[in-house]
Amino acid sequence: MSTPAFVVCGPTAVGKDTLIRRMRGLEPRIWLSISATTRDPRPGEVDGVDYYFVTQSRFDELIASGDMLEWAVVHGVHRYGTPRQPVTEALDRGDIALLEVDLAGARQVRQSMPEATQIFIAPPAFEDLARRLAARGTEGPEERQRRLETAKVELAAADEFDHVVVNDDVARATDELLSIIRSMG
């Protein structure tokens, strides 16, 4: 493996997807892992692009066969995991491999791939998350509440990470992330 992998973790609605999209636009060497999940696709999401949408039994098989680099139950409901093989292939190609995972996943990668750089994306304040989540409108009130509970736990763990990037301004945070990644890769 020639380049290290990067783990990107952060609470719900902190803007991870936007930051990652912008980074990829500016740094073509970035390869983003496509996770498997047992949750249903949201409108507009495409299987094999946004996620691999799999059944519970298929997810069980992927775990049993050792094909998951890490996996976790996220927000207390659905399972999400990183297929191992594509990550290995990306690293072998010399790509900058990015894994977007939750806190439990980040902790597993810390054990199995300690050379990976772990980055936490934080909001300027907790209240921003609630506001952004409501504005996004993709989750109902119950799911929003569940995600905000998870977010509290995640924010309390920010110190475990190699870098904490505050998403106070999308362009600035993108630059900071890119400079971290370029300084390692």
Ligand code: 5GP
């Ligand atoms: P969403 O359902 O909003 O697409 O994703 C919810 C959360 O699941 C993400 O914010 C991320 O923290 C987590 N997640 C996505 N993919 C993975 C994965 O492959 N492994 C783990 N552990 N968490 C993931």
